[in-house]
Amino acid sequence: GLFSNVILGCRDATRGKSAVEEINKKLISSSPTLSSFTSVSFLPLDLSEPSSHSTFKHLIEENFGGRIDVLVNNGALAFKGSDPTPFMEQTKPTLDVNFRRTLEFTEILLPMMRKHGNDARIVNVASMAGRLKQIRSQELQAQFRDANLSLTKLRRLVDQFESDVQNGVH
Structure with missing residues (x-):
């Protein structure tokens, strides 16, 4: 069913698992019916590491039959405004994660998404910094x-x- 499996990918396992717990609590309190047939889980994913993309894809194939209905790209690298790193040095790592690796990750998952029909969607989230x-x-x-x-x-x-x-x- 719609959103029966929600998978949260995060490079920090502690934060990822904590977010899953929080989502599950909110889901149960706001919609007990929906929570009864929706599973929220965590998988490790570091957008900056291409090997992590392949591992994530493999885990989706292995644990969820390779089905992704909605991919929300919300991972990013951002330097804080107070960071003393010169803009010139911030540019490459920021573009690498926020554009290049995000695009590569999407391109890895897209064929798998298409295999399960034409209803799959991709949502790219960007901050005001973008x-x-x-x-x-x-x-x-x-x-x-x-x-x-x-x-x-x-x-x-x-x-x-x-x-x-x-x-x-x-």
């Missing part, structure tokens, strides 16, 4: 907003942004 106004170039912002932006072009734009930051032109 706003395009972070990009100083109006031209580059416009390219990111292009309704016909292909994945290939998007990858090039992300690489260009990273290069611009590294070269001090952002």
